[in-house]
Amino acid sequence: MTKNPAISLRSRWLSERLREARHRAGYTLADAGEYLQLDQTSLGRFERGTHRIRRSYVKDLLDYYGVSSTQERDFLLRLSEDAWRKDWSDLDVTGLDTEFIDYTWFESQAVQIRIFEPLLIHGLLQTSAYTEALTRRELGGTATDAEVQRVVEVRQARQRIVTSDMPTPMSVIVEEPALRRPIGGPETLQAQLESLLQLCDAGAVRLRVLPMDAPTDPGHHGPFTLFGMPDPYPEVAYVENLAGRTFFEEETRVSKFVHVFNELERSALSLGESRSMIVDIVKELE
Incomplete structure (x- = not known):
């Protein structure tokens, strides 16, 4: 099909x-x-x-x-x-219930996921301690322990698509500063990077790093995710910012994200070089 x-x-x-x-x-x-x-x-x-x-x-x-x-x-x-109509934005449905139009629905349905994340470790790859530290920073001092724990539990549950016996094929490009940003402190970051190495060694994720000395940064417009959906459904590009979430499905628009991801792959380190960089950063943190 x-x-x-x-x-x-x-x-x-x-x-x-x-x-x-x-x-x-x-x-x-x-x-x-x-x-x-x-x-x-x-x-x-x-x-x-x-x-x-x-x-x-x-x-x-x-x-x-x-x-x-x-x-x-x-x-x-x-x-x-x-x-x-094609494409979807939270702004399209102001005042209506959009609870089920959920990013996690795409994660569970996709047959392939490609992610570009320049700032942080992506949610599907985060340890619980990293998620907790990030959530406390995002929610501020008003967040209760129960609220924070709920976010951690939901994010950990999402990671089944990575840790199951049949993980969804996933390619991730992360910029080097995201690997060095001490979310939660040095120990939390070290454990996070060690977890990344384990996921890569298990073959669950193809992770490549865009180094700080790369001559160009094709992803300067910001993070995005590409969901390869099962036939006959079209590929979907997803972006999120302070204004809300947008899902693109129009082929001419999605192709721009595909092009940028391909350019990022050409600029990023190889899988082996990326692994070596993560190992070196872990050693710096010991």
């Missing part, structure tokens, strides 16, 4: 939520098809997000499944209206 440029994230998210609502209500695909007077094949395409579903069908299914939340109904009906 090949990529289908007609499929959007909105249609995929809508199909996911409708399927979850059907399961919660205890109905089979045949039950829902009979209610709409549609065959199972057509309804199955709607639930896979490969075919656009009419707004009237969405409304009827929400009624049938007993979805009463005004926020959820408004959100899903808007998704059905905008299913043809």
Whole structure:
């Protein structure tokens, strides 16, 4: 199966939520098809997000499944209206429930992940101590221990895609300053770098370093992640900043991120050289 440029994230998210609502209500695909007077094949395409579903069908299914939340109904009906649109930003849905449009959903669904991180160790690779130190700094003195621990637990749970017996193929390019920034202090940083070495040696991650003396920095626009999604869904580029999150799926836009990542790979140290640099930094911290 090949990529289908007609499929959007909105249609995929809508199909996911409708399927979850059907399961919660205890109905089979045949039950829902009979209610709409549609065959199972057509309804199955709607639930896979490969075919656009009419707004009237969405409304009827929400009624049938007993979805009463005004926020959820408004959100899903808007998704059905905008299913043809590409790309996604938090600003598109101000005031609506976007909880399930989650970065972690992409992590769990992707068949390949490519990450560029110039400032910090990426969340999928962080030790619990590194995450805790970073979270306390980000949340400030008002954060309770329970709030911090919750962030740590969620981030550690996300790392199953890296530490499982069948990890998702992952390529990471990190800039050298991120390896030297003493988040949590020297001991925490040392343990973090040693953990990176273990992940690399286990073959779970292909990690390369962009050194400070690299003549060019193709990633000067900032960090981003590329999610290679299973066929027929398109590749997705993700960026996050103070204004919120944006997911790009339009091919012409995603190709710019792919180009930058390829340029970063050409500028970065080799896998072996990157490992040696991390080892040297660990020795400096001992």
